[in-house]
Amino acid sequence: MNSQRSIGWGVVATGNIAHSVTGDLQLLENSRVAAVSSRERARAEAFAKEFGIDQAYDDVDALIDDDAVDVVYVATPHAQHSAIVRSALEAGKAVLCEKSFTTTLADTEKLVALARERGVFCMEAMWTRFNPLIVKVRELVADGRIGEVRSVSAELGMIGPDDPHHRLWDPALGGGALLDVGVYPVAFAQMLLGTPADVRVTGSLTARGVDAEAGLMLSWPGGARAHLEASLVSPVPGGAVILGTEGRIEIPPRFHSPALIRYVHTPARGVEEPELHDADREGRGYVPMLRAVAQAVREGRTECAQMPLSDTIDVMRILDEALRSLGVQYPDPAPMS
Numbered sequence: 362m363n364s365q366r367s368i369g370w371g372v373v374a375t376g377n378i379a380h381s382v383t384g385d386l387q388l389l390e391n392s393r394v395a396a397v398s399s400r401e402r403a404r405a406e407a408f409a410k411e412f413g414i415d416q417a418y419d420d421v422d423a424l425i426d427d428d429a430v431d432v433v434y435v436a437t438p439h440a441q442h443s444a445i446v447r448s449a450l451e452a453g454k455a456v457l458c459e460k461s462f463t464t465t466l467a468d469t470e471k472l473v474a475l476a477r478e479r480g481v482f483c484m485e486a487m488w489t490r491f492n493p494l495i496v497k498v499r500e501l502v503a504d505g506r507i508g509e510v511r512s513v514s515a516e517l518g519m520i521g522p523d524d525p526h527h528r529l530w531d532p533a534l535g536g537g538a539l540l541d542v543g544v545y546p547v548a549f550a551q552m553l554l555g556t557p558a559d560v561r562v563t564g565s566l567t568a569r570g571v572d573a574e575a576g577l578m579l580s581w582p583g584g585a586r587a588h589l590e591a592s593l594v595s596p597v598p599g600g601a602v603i604l605g606t607e608g609r610i611e612i613p614p615r616f617h618s619p620a621l622i623r624y625v626h627t628p629a630r631g632v633e634e635p636e637l638h639d640a641d642r643e644g645r646g647y648v649p650m651l652r653a654v655a656q657a658v659r660e661g662r663t664e665c666a667q668m669p670l671s672d673t674i675d676v677m678r679i680l681d682e683a684l685r686s687l688g689v690q691y692p693d694p695a696p697m698s
């Protein structure tokens with residue numbers, strides 16, 4: 362296996378995150394953006410011109426079939442992920458799909474089963490896990506530097522857009538706080554404590570029936586717990602704290618893409634010993650994840666250890682349960698036109 366082989370990326374959609382991630386793909390060594398697809402040819406062509414991409418398609422299947430595309434990066438709204446990921450996996454193409462992976466646990470489980478059956482690389486784009494400081498957090502916890510983790514608190518949110526037609530408010534596009542911002546605190550708690558034994562949620566819905574805000578309390582056998590918050594109606598600062606029996610880790614806002622963490626060792630008797638860690642951000646912060654995906658694909662691996670498909674299932678199980686408890690029901694997505 363050529364460890365330097367150039368990887369060709371195909372970007373599906375031309376919205377916000379497609380722009381940010383494509384910019385970061387251009388910073389990545391031994392990778393090139395080979396194609397982009399949009400529902401509208403003119404948008405695909407404008408995006409291709411902006412980023413110097415060779416192929417612009419108005420048909421996602423044409424992008425998937427393009428031999429120059431090794432990895433299909435799915436950047437559509439949540440409800441439109443599932444059908445595209447399925448098509449790519451069936452064609453044997455590696456997939457990096459934006460969070461949240463799908464709108465239901467059932468869809469996630471079907472796609473994971475397909476990826477495993479076909480032996481094709483597939484990952485949810487949970488970029489937080491590749492941030493060097495989150496990698497450091499995991500090391501500190503794994504090395505026992507805060508003792509046993511007893512509690513995690515994490516929050517993310519913002520005041521959502523004024524536009525009532527925006528995807529965040531639209532049930533047909535998988536709108537709502539949990540799938541958009543709640544996935545980050547949930548994936549963070551799951552990373553630290555694994556599959557919870559119990560999920561409690563409280564929140565409020567919009568008139569169109571998506572969750573405007575949600576507070577979650579997850580618990581694990583033995584009493585460890587996570588207090589999580591997601592909102593599209595409050596300017597949530599976005600910090601996180603991990604409390605252990607011998608110390609804590611504080612991640613100032615916004616915790617899902619930190620530039621700084623504070624580790625505090627708290628001996629039973631004695632003074633606190635705070636330690637600051639910082640790290641430069643590469644591009645807009647997606648580069649470490651994109652590099653890991655490219656390397657996994659080069660090496661013929663089907664998953665990244667930082668965000669395995671089993672974690673995507675666990676995270677989606679928590680979100681699914683919370684959405685059901687709140688009474689959110691997504692309609693079946695319309696086919697891409």
Ligand SMILES: NC(=O)c1ccc[n+]([C@@H]2O[C@H](COP(=O)([O-])OP(=O)(O)OC[C@H]3O[C@@H](n4cnc5c(N)ncnc54)[C@H](OP(=O)(O)O)[C@@H]3O)[C@@H](O)[C@H]2O)c1
Nearest residue numbers: 374375376377378379399400436437438439441459460461
């Ligand atoms: N990782 C991160 O930091 C991050 C940040 C923001 C969002 N996201 C995730 O990325 C995904 C997209 O979010 P975004 O903020 O980029 O959304 P966005 O700006 O609305 O862009 C979504 C794009 O998807 C395409 N699309 C396909 N089917 C669509 C449909 N039925 N309705 C509307 N658009 C459709 C459109 O591109 P065409 O018109 O060209 O087809 C649209 O521009 C979501 O899963 C979101 O959670 C991740």
